[in-house]
Amino acid sequence: MPDPGTGPQPPPERGRPRIQACLNGARPLGFHPALPLAPEALAREAAACAAAGAVALHLHPRDAEGRETLRPDLVGAAVAAVRAASALPVSVSTGEWILRDDPARRAAVAGWGRLEDGVPDVASVNLEEADAPAVMRALGAAGIGVEAGLASREDADRFLALGIACRRVLVEIPDMPEDAALRLACRILDRLDEAGHPAERQLHGQEASVWPCFRLAMRRGLMGRLGLEDGEHLPDGTRAVDSAAILRAGMTLAANLTKG
Numbered sequence: 001m002p003d004p005g006t007g008p009q010p011p012p013e014r015g016r017p018r019i020q021a022c023l024n025g026a027r028p029l030g031f032h033p034a035l036p037l038a039p040e041a042l043a044r045e046a047a048a049c050a051a052a053g054a055v056a057l058h059l060h061p062r063d064a065e066g067r068e069t070l071r072p073d074l075v076g077a078a079v080a081a082v083r084a085a086s087a088l089p090v091s092v093s094t095g096e097w098i099l100r101d102d103p104a105r106r107a108a109v110a111g112w113g114r115l116e117d118g119v120p121d122v123a124s125v126n127l128e129e130a131d132a133p134a135v136m137r138a139l140g141a142a143g144i145g146v147e148a149g150l151a152s153r154e155d156a157d158r159f160l161a162l163g164i165a166c167r168r169v170l171v172e173i174p175d176m177p178e179d180a181a182l183r184l185a186c187r188i189l190d191r192l193d194e195a196g197h198p199a200e201r202q203l204h205g206q207e208a209s210v211w212p213c214f215r216l217a218m219r220r221g222l223m224g225r226l227g228l229e230d231g232e233h234l235p236d237g238t239r240a241v242d243s244a245a246i247l248r249a250g251m252t253l254a255a256n257l258t259k260g
Contacts, residue, residue, distance in 0.1 A: 017254035018223040020056040020202060021049035021243055023082075025229025026095070029066045032232055034242035037062045039078045043085035048244035049227070050086040053251045057082055058091040058124065058225070060098075068098045072111035076118030089121040091147055094135050102131040106138040113142025122147050122167050127155040136164045147202075152184070156191040168200045168223070175207035182212055189220070207231050211253075218254045226250045 023036055023045050036045040036059075046057050061078035063069045079090045099105045112119055122145035125135050136146050145167030150156045151174065159169070171188045173181045185203055192201065204225035205213030210233075217224040227243035235253060240246045 017053070017218055017251060018055050019053060019247060019250055019254075020058055020091070020204075020223060020225045021046070021052075021054040021247055022058040022204075022225050022227035022229035023049070023243055024060055024062075025093075025227075026060060026068060026097070027228060032228055032242075035228055037066050039081035042078055043081040045243055046082040046086040046088065048242065049247050050088050052244045052247035054086075054088060054247055055223075056089045056091065057086060058093075058227075058229070060093045060095075060229070068093070068095075070094070070099050070105060070108035072108060072115055075108075075112055075120065076115040078118070079120050080118035083118070091122045091124060092120045094123050094125050094139070096126070096129045096131065102134070105131070106134055109135060109138040109144070110142055112144060120144055124149050124170060126151070126172075127159045128152070132158075133162055133164065136162070136166075140165060148199075150188050153187050153191055156188050160191070160195050160197065166199045168202055169197065170225075171201060171203045173203070173205040173209045173213050175205075176209055178208070178212040181205055181209035182216060185213055185216060204230055211235050214250060214253070215257065218257050224250065224254075 023042055027035055036042045042059055059078060059082060060068050061075045063074055075092060082090050094109060099108060123139050124147040125132050126149040128151060139146050147168045147170050148159050148166045149170045149172050150159060151172045169192060171185055173185050200223060202223040202225055203213050203217040210231035214224045226246045232239055234240050234249045
């Protein structure tokens with residue numbers, strides 16, 4: 001497993017966009033016919049997204065009833081299946097809504113590090129959550145990298161003040177009109193640049209913010225993120241058949257931006 005610490009990231013291959021595929025997120029049952037929940041379905045979609053050009057994966061493991069879970073055995077099963085199918089680094093969520101008990105959440109994270117198979121490469125932590133610093137430290141102790149999720153300038157200030165090692169910073173823009181989404185994204189990115197933080201940046205939006213943020217990420221040479229967790233529509237507004245189709249559209253859009 002890679003070192004979970006921070007540090008400058010290698011430059012992307014020339015002309016090849018870096019896109020993380022987000023396979024399911026917190027989407028409810030029935031959100032989309034292709035929403036993958038069980039390990040087998042996640043593995044199939046992971047393989048399709050890898051073939052479409054994804055360089056990393058993010059997923060929210062589920063239990064037998066389709067509910068999000070942090071339980072180590074279930075997280076390990078999902079991660080192992082996806083990694084075997086795609087050979088890509090795998091990220092999972094630590095969202096506090098999944099397990100509303102801070103000590104139990106940290107204990108679950110510690111359990112991930114003791115898995116024989118299926119240890120996540122990285123896990124995302126939302127800096128707006130009160131227990132975020134403790135969860136980040138628990139991930140580090142388990143040998144799992146941190147993706148620090150920032151949805152505001154205040155999140156960025158808190159993250160920078162903590163000084164905790166981070167594999168990747170996620171600039172996460174909620175569903176909002178394009179102009180507002182881009183202004184918020186630039187405010188957060190500018191704050192990170194002012195501080196000279198060395199971790200790789202990923203920029204992604206949700207719903208109406210997905211494609212404006214993706215275009216900005218590609219223009220700035222940042223990692224993007226696409227998939228059913230963030231939005232189910234293609235750039236032309238039609239509903240995608242699955243996350244892999246969204247990835248393919250993103251790869252085409254990125255190539256056209258590079259040509260321009």
